[in-house]
Amino acid sequence: MKIKDLFIEKYSLPLAIKEGFDSLDSGICYFYLNGNVKLCNRKMNALYRLMCNENLQNFFDLQNQLASYKGKRLGNIFEFPDGKAYQYSYRLITTSEKETYQEVVMSDVSQLHQKQKQLQSQMVLLKQMQKQIEELSDNILELTVQKEILDLKNRLHDQMNMGVSAIKQLIKQDNISFDDDEAIIQLKRAISILKKEIEYPQDDLAQFIKDASVSKVDVIMTGEMIEDERYKSLLINLFRESCVNGANHGDASKLNIDIANDEKDYIITISNNGSQPEGKVVPKGGLLSLQKQFIKRNGKLEILDKPHFMLVGKLPIREERL
Numbered sequence: 427m428k429i430k431d432l433f434i435e436k437y438s439l440p441l442a443i444k445e446g447f448d449s450l451d452s453g454i455c456y457f458y459l460n461g462n463v464k465l466c467n468r469k470m471n472a473l474y475r476l477m478c479n480e481n482l483q484n485f486f487d488l489q490n491q492l493a494s495y496k497g498k499r500l501g502n503i504f505e506f507p508d509g510k511a512y513q514y515s516y517r518l519i520t521t522s523e524k525e526t527y528q529e530v531v532m533s534d535v536s537q538l539h540q541k542q543k544q545l546q547s548q549m550v551l552l553k554q555m556q557k558q559i560e561e562l563s564d565n566i567l568e569l570t571v572q573k574e575i576l577d578l579k580n581r582l583h584d585q586m587n588m589g590v591s592a593i594k595q596l597i598k599q600d601n602i603s604f605d606d607d608e609a610i611i612q613l614k615r616a617i618s619i620l621k622k623e624i625e626y627p628q629d630d631l632a633q634f635i636k637d638a639s640v641s642k643v644d645v646i647m648t649g650e651m652i653e654d655e656r657y658k659s660l661l662i663n664l665f666r667e668s669c670v671n672g673a674n675h676g677d678a679s680k681l682n683i684d685i686a687n688d689e690k691d692y693i694i695t696i697s698n699n700g701s702q703p704e705g706k707v708v709p710k711g712g713l714l715s716l717q718k719q720f721i722k723r724n725g726k727l728e729i730l731d732k733p734h735f736m737l738v739g740k741l742p743i744r745e746e747r748l
Contacts, residue, residue: 453512453532456519461485464527473532476506485528503535510536634662638669642679645669649685652692657741660719661694664727667712668696668737676700676735691725692743697736706731 447454453470457463461484474482477491492514498505502514512532520526635645645665652661665683672678678700686693707729709717720727725741 451534453530455482455488455530457485457528457530459526459528461528470530470532473506473512476508485530488530504532510534512536631662631665634665634669637666638681641669641673643669643673643681644679645681645683647683647685652685652694652741654692654741654743656723657692660716660723660741663712663719664694664696664716664737664739667716668698671713672698672700675703687743690743691740694739694741695736696739697734702735703731707735 447465448468450467450469453467453473455463455466455470463483463485466482471482474480474488474491477495482488492504495504497507503511504514505511511534513535515531515533517529518526519529631651638645652658665681669681672681676698678698680699682695682697682699684695686695709729713729717727720739720741723741725739727737727739730736730738
């Protein structure tokens with residue numbers, strides 16, 4: 427065999443391996459245990475030059491550059507000025523000759539990292555959409571409550587019309603009967619409520635009790651009203667919903683509200699003296715919206731049918747801290 431052929435046979439395979447090693451998109455370097463470079467491909471040298479404009483000579487120099495990296499990084503993923511992202515990994519390897527080296531790999535994860543960033547952007551948009559949906563839910567609840575208040579006031583105006591009709595009859599008569607007198611009292615009460623209506627906000631307990639009385643529902647409350655500003659409007663909305671549902675579906679004339687606490691939660695129990703619903707009550711409309719509002723405030727609102735129909739709500743006394 428010629429000397430030239432021996433040279434090609436001896437050196438062509440290692441050269442081919444080195445050429446393939448240098449053509450990798452990921453940076454790879456092997457270090458002796460003392461930190462000196464054993465074998466390093468072109469990509470690793472290029473990445474190191476992007477960090478400090480020098481050639482890679484030592485494992486500990488690489489560690490210092492990564493630890494003080496000024497560019498963007500997420501954990502062990504580094505974004506380089508060339509726009510690509512590389513994931514750092516390290517391990518010890520032992521050869522068949524029982525020699526141990528330190529292996530450092532900077533894997534090109536640019537596409538995966540870009541998709542991760544897109545996912546994070548989408549998560550931000552989803553959170554914004556969730557907030558908008560929650561605001562829309564609040565608006566729907568408010569519209570529901572306003573409709574129910576309007577229904578109550580329509581009854582009030584109906585009673586006023588009855589009072590006006592009674593007065594017209596009085597004008598035509600010479601004497602006033604007891605029934606006529608009651609009609610006048612009812613009219614005066616309705617007019618008085620209308621005059622004072624503007625003085626009470628819609629989350630005022632006194633205003634709710636007045637509106638309920640117009641609908642011939644007596645409110646019987648035990649315990650003290652929760653004055654926590656986080657919950658006042660929500661509770662009045664719950665009371666109104668319970669009043670309207672009790673009067674419309676069960677011909678209730680009394681609404682029982684009990685407010686207590688167990689040092690952890692406020693506990694609100696609501697029942698009425700109306701007829702019991704047939705079958706299981708499935709929340710919808712205003713009641714369903716109220717359940718969502720309770721959950722949003724880290725509480726819950728349950729519908730119980732035993733021993734009789736009632737609503738039981740819980741709201742945390744203290745705000746949860748993250």
